[in-house]
Amino acid sequence: MFGNALPIAALALTLPLPVIVVAAIVNGLGMELFGVFWYTALHEHVAPEALARVSAYDALGSICVSPLGLLATGPIADLIGVDATLWIGVALIVAPTAIVLLVPEVRTLRSRVAVMAVVT
Numbered sequence: 001m002f003g004n005a006l007p008i009a010a011l012a013l014t015l016p017l018p019v020i021v022v023a024a025i026v027n028g029l030g031m032e033l034f035g036v037f038w039y040t041a042l043h044e045h046v047a048p049e050a051l052a053r054v055s056a057y058d059a060l061g062s063i064c065v066s067p068l069g070l071l072a073t074g075p076i077a078d079l080i081g082v083d084a085t086l087w088i089g090v091a092l093i094v095a096p097t098a099i100v101l102l103v104p105e106v107r108t109l110r111s112r113v114a115v116m117a118v119v120t
Contacts, residue, residue, distance in 0.1 A: 003030030005093040012086035044112045 006023035015023075046054045077085040100106055 001030070001034055001097045002094060003027045005090045008086050008089045008093070012083055012090065040111070041109060045109070 003026055006027050007020060010020040010023040042051065042054060042058075073085060073089075076088070080088075
């Protein structure tokens, strides 16, 4: 998830277009990898009868609220400037991602298949 900050930071640093494109590609690859890990973890660690509800709440928090951030970005950029807004965006990606990694259950989550292979 840290890769989400790369293209935003590249824009804030006014790096050349090819660097911004590479940052966006790295971000996209990271998002795809994260998606595979995320949905695998959901399917392995959430009870089947709760999976639909958990997925719905995940979508609500991850997708449905993002238009509010997009709506706020323009006025914030007008108020404090584009560069400052971009750096706030970077911070709003990096800080929560780092905080989540402080939770031991997140850091130590293992695949049930891998755990079963070790046990047997």
